[in-house]
Amino acid sequence: MSSSQGPAGPSPKKSQRVERVAIRFAGDSGDGVQLTGTKFTESTALAGNDLSTLPDFPAEIRAPAGTLAGVSGYQIHFASADIRTPADQADVLVAFNPAALRACLADVRAGGMVIVNSDAFTDKNFERAGYTEDPLPALHERYRVVEVPVTRLTFEALKDLSLSQREAGRSKNFFALGLLYWLYGRPLEATLEWIGSRFEGEIREANRRVLMAGYHFGETSELFPVSFEVPRAKIEPGTYRNITGNTALAYGCVAASVCMDRPLVVGAYPITPASDVLHELAKHRSFGVKTFQAEDEIAAVSAAVGASFAGMLGLTVTSGPGFLLKQEAINLAVVAELPLVIVDVQRAGPSTGLPTKEEQADLLCALHGRSSDSPLPVLAAATPSDCFSIMIEAFAMAVKYMTPVVVLSDSYLANSAEPWRLPDVAELPRQQIRFRTDPDGFFPYVRDDETLARPWAIPGTPGLEHRIGGLEKQDGKGNVSYLPENHQRMTDLRHAKIARIAQDLPPVECHGADAGKLLIVGWGGTHGAITSAVDEARAAGHDVASVHLRHLNPLPPNLGEVLRRFERVMVAELNTGQLSRLLRAEFLVDAQSLTKVQGQPFKVSEVRSGIDRLLGVA
Amino acid sequence: MAEPLAKLTKKDFESDQEVRWCPGCGDYSVLANVQRVMPELGVPRENFVFVSGIGCSSRFPYYMNTYGFHTIHGRAPAFATGIKLARPELSVWVITGDGDGLSIGGNHMLHVIRRNVDLQILLFNNRIYGLTKGQYSPTSRVGMRNKSTPMGVIDYPIEPSAFALGAGATFVARTVDVDAPGLQEVLRRAHDHRGAAFVEILQNCPVYNDGEWAAIEDKKTRVDTALRLEHGQPLVYGAKGQRRGIRIEHGVPTVVPLRDDEDPIAAGVTVHDERAQSPAYHFALATLAPPEFPIPVGVLRAIERPTYERMLQSQIESAVEARGPGKLDKLLRSGDTWTVEG
Ligand SMILES: Cc1ncc(C[n+]2csc(CCOP(=O)(O)OP(=O)(O)O)c2C)c(N)n1
Ligand code: SF4
Ligand SMILES: [Mg+2]
Numbered sequence: 001m002s003s004s005q006g007p008a009g010p011s012p013k014k015s016q017r018v019e020r021v022a023i024r025f026a027g028d029s030g031d032g033v034q035l036t037g038t039k040f041t042e043s044t045a046l047a048g049n050d051l052s053t054l055p056d057f058p059a060e061i062r063a064p065a066g067t068l069a070g071v072s073g074y075q076i077h078f079a080s081a082d083i084r085t086p087a088d089q090a091d092v093l094v095a096f097n098p099a100a101l102r103a104c105l106a107d108v109r110a111g112g113m114v115i116v117n118s119d120a121f122t123d124k125n126f127e128r129a130g131y132t133e134d135p136l137p138a139l140h141e142r143y144r145v146v147e148v149p150v151t152r153l154t155f156e157a158l159k160d161l162s163l164s165q166r167e168a169g170r171s172k173n174f175f176a177l178g179l180l181y182w183l184y185g186r187p188l189e190a191t192l193e194w195i196g197s198r199f200e201g202e203i204r205e206a207n208r209r210v211l212m213a214g215y216h217f218g219e220t221s222e223l224f225p226v227s228f229e230v231p232r233a234k235i236e237p238g239t240y241r242n243i244t245g246n247t248a249l250a251y252g253c254v255a256a257s258v259c260m261d262r263p264l265v266v267g268a269y270p271i272t273p274a275s276d277v278l279h280e281l282a283k284h285r286s287f288g289v290k291t292f293q294a295e296d297e298i299a300a301v302s303a304a305v306g307a308s309f310a311g312m313l314g315l316t317v318t319s320g321p322g323f324l325l326k327q328e329a330i331n332l333a334v335v336a337e338l339p340l341v342i343v344d345v346q347r348a349g350p351s352t353g354l355p356t357k358e359e360q361a362d363l364l365c366a367l368h369g370r371s372s373d374s375p376l377p378v379l380a381a382a383t384p385s386d387c388f389s390i391m392i393e394a395f396a397m398a399v400k401y402m403t404p405v406v407v408l409s410d411s412y413l414a415n416s417a418e419p420w421r422l423p424d425v426a427e428l429p430r431q432q433i434r435f436r437t438d439p440d441g442f443f444p445y446v447r448d449d450e451t452l453a454r455p456w457a458i459p460g461t462p463g464l465e466h467r468i469g470g471l472e473k474q475d476g477k478g479n480v481s482y483l484p485e486n487h488q489r490m491t492d493l494r495h496a497k498i499a500r501i502a503q504d505l506p507p508v509e510c511h512g513a514d515a516g517k518l519l520i521v522g523w524g525g526t527h528g529a530i531t532s533a534v535d536e537a538r539a540a541g542h543d544v545a546s547v548h549l550r551h552l553n554p555l556p557p558n559l560g561e562v563l564r565r566f567e568r569v570m571v572a573e574l575n576t577g578q579l580s581r582l583l584r585a586e587f588l589v590d591a592q593s594l595t596k597v598q599g600q601p602f603k604v605s606e607v608r609s610g611i612d613r614l615l616g617v618a
Numbered sequence: 619m620a621e622p623l624a625k626l627t628k629k630d631f632e633s634d635q636e637v638r639w640c641p642g643c644g645d646y647s648v649l650a651n652v653q654r655v656m657p658e659l660g661v662p663r664e665n666f667v668f669v670s671g672i673g674c675s676s677r678f679p680y681y682m683n684t685y686g687f688h689t690i691h692g693r694a695p696a697f698a699t700g701i702k703l704a705r706p707e708l709s710v711w712v713i714t715g716d717g718d719g720l721s722i723g724g725n726h727m728l729h730v731i732r733r734n735v736d737l738q739i740l741l742f743n744n745r746i747y748g749l750t751k752g753q754y755s756p757t758s759r760v761g762m763r764n765k766s767t768p769m770g771v772i773d774y775p776i777e778p779s780a781f782a783l784g785a786g787a788t789f790v791a792r793t794v795d796v797d798a799p800g801l802q803e804v805l806r807r808a809h810d811h812r813g814a815a816f817v818e819i820l821q822n823c824p825v826y827n828d829g830e831w832a833a834i835e836d837k838k839t840r841v842d843t844a845l846r847l848e849h850g851q852p853l854v855y856g857a858k859g860q861r862r863g864i865r866i867e868h869g870v871p872t873v874v875p876l877r878d879d880e881d882p883i884a885a886g887v888t889v890h891d892e893r894a895q896s897p898a899y900h901f902a903l904a905t906l907a908p909p910e911f912p913i914p915v916g917v918l919r920a921i922e923r924p925t926y927e928r929m930l931q932s933q934i935e936s937a938v939e940a941r942g943p944g945k946l947d948k949l950l951r952s953g954d955t956w957t958v959e960g
Contacts, residue, residue, distance in 0.1 A: 045956050114806075190954075235677040237960035241953055251950060258946045265704050267696075285937035287944030288932055290703055299696035306669070307699025309687055310708065314700065332690050422955070425947040459701070459708050461666045464779065467633070467680050469688025470672075477880040479635065480680065 002292060005032040015217070015227045019053050020079035021184065022087035024534070025176070026104045027096025028065050029058055029072045032173035036507030037074025037096075038193070039177055043186040044078045045419055048232030051078040052087035052528065053242070057356060066128035082229040083381075085389030086416060086529030088603035092183075094176050096120060096150075099129035105139075105271055114143045115179070117172070119151035128411070130242065146223050150175050155347040157213040161202050168483050170212040178214025190217065202205040213247040238421040245413035245525075248420065249317075249343065250280035250560070252391025254287050257431050259392060263288040266315045267300035267457040268323060272355045273351075273411040277317045280455040290505045295531075297322035301329040309468075311435060311458035313395055317343040319411075320362055321351065324369065325482065331370045336496065337454045339398035340404075341391070346410040346524075355598030358412040360524045360602050361575035366406045367553055367582075368578060373491050375498040377401075378553040382527035390450040390550065396431045401501055402453040408552075410574075413525040414600045428598045444478030452497035502554040508562055512538050512545035518614055519566035520546040524577055526602050530572055533607035535613075560587045570594055570614055572607055626657035633683040639674060644795035644821035645742065649681055650742075651798055657686075669698040673715035675821070688929055692723025695730035698737050699864045709809070712739040716757040720776060724756070725868045731785040733926040734813040738805075741778055741816070742795075743822040745791045745830050752826035777903035779918060782816040783897045789815040790900065790918045795822060795845070796835050796946035800915055802955045807917050813925050820913075827834045831852070834913055843908060847916030849892045852882040853903075855912045863887030864911070866902045871911060892920045 010355045023040070027033045034055055044051050048201070055201040056073035063070030077087035085315040089109040095101040097120040107272055108114060115152060116136065126134060137144045154172040161168070174195075190209065195207045196432050257264040266289065268278040278460045282291040290307075294300035301316040307455040308314035316326060323344040333340045344615060348359035362369075379394055381387040390407055398405045436455035442462075443496045444466045457464040467477060474481035475489055510519070512534050534546045547562060549555070563569050570592040571580035584591050594610035596602060631653040639645045656666065666684035670676035672691035679686030689697045690885045698712045712730075718726050719741045730737065747753045749816070753766040757778060782790045789809060789811040793804040801819070808815035820831040833843045845855045845864065852875065854863040862873040863882045872888050891899065900919040906912065938944075 037642045042954055045954075048958070066854045099893035123725045139773075237958050239951070239955050241951070254944070254949060255946055258944075262676045263704075265700060267700060284949070285934045286941045287949075288934055288938075290934070292698075292699070292703060295725055298693055299699070299726055299729065302693045302696035303700030303703070305689075306687070306697035306702075307704035308700075309697070310667075310701045311702040328690050329693065371912075376896070389667060417671040422950050425950070459705065460664055464849075465664055467669075467682075467688065469637075469679070469686075470690055471688065478894075481784050553648065 003210045013225065015185065017206045019081065019230070020077065020083070021092065021230060022075060022077040022090045023092045023094065024075045024090035024104055024107065025075055025094045026071055026073040026100035027173075028099070028218075029063070031096040032071070032170070033072045033074050033096070035171045036177050037076060039191050041076050041417070043181060043188070044076065044118060045082050045240065045242060046187050046190055047185070047230070048235065049080065049230055050083040050156065050233040050235060050419065051076060052083050052416065052454075053077070053185045054412070064128070065555055066097055066099055066125050068099050068103050068122065068129060071100050072518065073100070073104060078230060082233070084532050084610040085604055086602075090344070093412055094180065096173075096176070097129070098125045098131055101135060102131065104120050108143060110142055112143055113146060114139060115146045115148060115176070117145035117150035117176070121147075122124070130536055136588065137428060143321045148217070148223065153213060153217060154210050155490050158206050163202055163206055165515050166318045167203065168206060168410045174207050174210040175214035175217070178211040179218045182218030183224060183227050185227060195303065199512065205349070213549065219292040225346050233567070236421060240419045242417045243385055243388075244394060244415055244417045245387040245409055245558055246276040246345070246401065247280055248385050248387035249381070249391055249409060250277050250386040253281060253315055253353055253395075254284055254289065255388065255428060256395035257287060257289065259428050260395060260433055262313045262433055263290065264310070264315060264428050266291045266317065267294050267303035267571065268292070268317050269294050269297045271319045271322045273347055273414045274317050274319045274322075274343065277415065277442065280589050297325040298329060298515065299432045301326040303340060305329055305333050305336075305570055308333070309336075310339050310457070311456070314340045315343070316340070317345070319345050319347050320353070322380055323365065326391045327370045330376070333404040334370070334374045334376055335470055335472070337402045339402055339456070341394045341396075341398055341407060343407045343409060345414050346413070348597070354599040356411060358410055358525070358601050359525070359597060359599065360408070360410050361578065361597070362408060363523075363552060363575065366408060373495070375393045375495050375553070376406060377402050377498055377501055377551075378406045378408065379551055380524040380549070381413055381547050382524065382550055384416055384418050388420070388549070392429060394431065395427050397501060397504070399431065399433055399456070400453065401451050401497060402456060407512065408524055410525045412522050417514050435461065437461055443476050444468055445473055445476050447493070452493060452500060483562065499554050500545060502557045505551050505554070505556045507558040508547045508549065508556045510545045510547050510562060513543070514545070515565035516545055516569045517543040517548045517566065518545070518570065518611065519546065519563065520607070520611065521549065521569060521571045521583065522546060522580065523549040523552060523573065526572060526574065528604035529604050529607050532604045533611060536604065537611045542615055542617065544615065549579070549618060555586065563587055563589050568592065568614060572602065572610060625665060628657065630655045630663060631656045631683050633681050635680050637681050638677065640825050642824040643674070643679070643742060644823070646952070647795045647798070648740070648742065648801065648821065650677065650807060651801045653682070653894060656804050657822050665708050667701055667708050667710045668713060668832065669694045669701065669710060670713040671715070671718035672806060672839070673718045673747070674823075675715040678713040684832050687797040692721070693719050693726055694718070695723065695726040695737070696741065699730055699735050699926075700729050702737055703930055706736070706927045706931060710737050712737050714739065714741050715931055716741065716743045716745060716778065717755040720756045720778060720781065726899045727781070728785045731777055731782055731814045731816060734786075734788055734923055736812055736814070736925040737771055738815045739807045739817065741818050741823070742821045743778055743818050744821045744827055746823050746827035748823050754821055766929060777905055778814070778818040780901055782800065783901050783919065786818050787919065788813040789920045790904070791816070791907070791912070792818045792820070792915050792918065794820045794831065794834055797840070798916070800859050804917065806865055807920070811920060818886060822955070833908065836914075845906070845914040847890050847892070847903075847918060848916050849890055850887050852887040854882050864906070866899060868890065869898055869902045871902055871906055892917050893931070894919075896923060
């Protein structure tokens, strides 16, 4: 795709300038909603706006057509300025059927536009969606409702082609797409090009025609008196692509392998919302990536530990329930002091919970969910693209300190997307791995003075034959030891080693101000909502700032000092107060808590009212 | 390489750790025989890896002067899989017990066998949990009384070799802790096999289940209680005057009494075929049990099938061949990109 200018021909209608817009596309899983959203996103990127997107997949794989359970949604938020979330509320809802309307209406702001495919608003579909009557007449008071006979207009555009009713009907999402391209002045070329390369014959012609028909409908129909213009955002120069957290995470693992010049061995067992990482990594055999779909999570992590023992970069990727199953093997890696990276893409609720929904409640489990004293580093990605950098960092840390490292992502980061300025590959941090080869003075637990790491001595190295395992080992020599003072020493050393990682961490930086009345502390996928809320509050004249933690163990070395520079501290997180408890314990700070556990990310407005409440300005 | 290899001896495989099994434990004999066979296998010492779970038997790697990993209860096959697929050139041996390998680790055992990962898996079957001091195991006989079943075991046991066959094993053998020549031969065969080589070792635990295998361990009775398997040879056992054969027809075994000079094949005794593709015959063999039948020892089944780690390796090779070695920059730029000018 190359950058291109606005649409074909000037529109006779008036255009109105707006700074930011959020659009939600919603329909049946079969309506092509995700594709429509993705294509709109690409054109929006080309139009030079900053953006953030979030798909919302139905939980059931094949829910009955027209039902609430089958609604698939895609929200895009784009603007002429910096944007960090997919937006609390949509300005425009495009509903392909009554179920989509019913599922999404609550998320549309009052006064917003609701575009519906009126052809799908039939009695049968009302019933499927659980409406007892046509919901549209009642909506006019609160929304600007635009009824467009999308199906009929699609057939109209295709009447001289020999496509079946069914085939023709499949193009209707392109009508909506074309219409919205006109409405927001998006370029058409990239999508036309894509249709040309993706489809063949009459289907190609149909999609192209329907896209244009939608566009011209906007231009000529009296239903749309104005179109909107969202000016280009100031964006740092560079080459960009859109990326979801899960894809960035997988790329980060491949990048770590390239940067450290060691093949990656991935043990995984499918689980939502982490499976996509396995799928992505499985595509990259040409990088030497060995993915292993194990019989369960225990085998998955065990194989990864085995691969690390053998000198490869061992990785395992999972979500909450699977993370629990891995803990015993992770504990072995802690005691055996082997590098390993464990990714937990968190999801909501204990047990199966809400598998596709958002929560960040595995923090204490990552820190303390193993038997005995078992310290390990815990990192958390802040944004979708940060999932890339954090994996490179995690592998480097695991190898340098010979320790398992837990990386926390979450289902919101996993699926949401943002434009990502591609890094210069030559400038990614390289780390040379040094295996022990010298038998002279070798013992499995002799430690590096600086890092306290033991040597990585891999099978195949003559003279270094040795045994490790879960039984407590004598420091240095590494023989099995039951001596009381040795266990004390090894426990202390394991803690000291992880604590030393703090020496490598960058100091946390405050967003907004370095000192003042209120500091909001966040971690993980809430970065966008918290930062946006702080910006809004500051714009309204309030004395508030934020810090966002990517390192949860060890904590950044200057954190205690930063907390003390503010009169009050509030931790905003999607659990019942896990980080706030940690900070209270660690720093004796009277941290307040702003929490939410509804399976949904924070809305900016929720964080904002939390700020206002604490500042007494609500 | 060849020269230093030739010089390796049993001593080279003994670690400096004091062996801590109970006096008289069958594990001693297995250890000694493994250490004896190692130098003959033509593998540099640094390429051996012994991986175990948890149990008395799983202490084994500490006593071998090779690379060793004493992991967690039941999961050794999974750790070993990771090692082997990371480094196919290593000779990886799994040491497990009847509890470790068939109870807590039954699932991993099933899958490592099914995948045909090129490993040697030695399962020490003492029909008891030794390390935890004498509870029954999945191979303990019904009625056996022990600490956790004072009124007798009421679970039906599993036959390890039959389990392995059911999982699709390409190599299954059974041997006896104190039968040095038989054990060594099976170890060599297991090593030579490409794929998951499952070896069940009948092992005595003199402390918690003494005499479980006495009839086959005792040289005097072994001729009558063991059926030595040899590919292409009839299934014949028994001392002079007590000679018998086994006929297996439609999966049903029968004992065929033989005169000392009688031709067993003419008498209808089955000829051992370890290479039969269908495991039905091997299954019938694996489930032969006293008192009616002898216990077959030796290689029950050995067939060829591509191994997991080789197939994985060849997927990598063909991906590289088709697309060239992966280029990170190209990967990051895959999909749609756009450029913002300064
Ligand atoms: C997760 C876990 N559960 C339980 C145990 C306790 N445990 C250790 S060994 C063992 C049984 C071992 O029996 P087997 O595999 O037959 O080995 P043996 O000692 O007989 O050689 C048990 C239950 C453990 N170490 N870990
Ligand atoms: S308890 Fe039994 S199996 Fe364990 S070491 Fe003692 S004799 Fe051997
Ligand atoms: Mg046992």
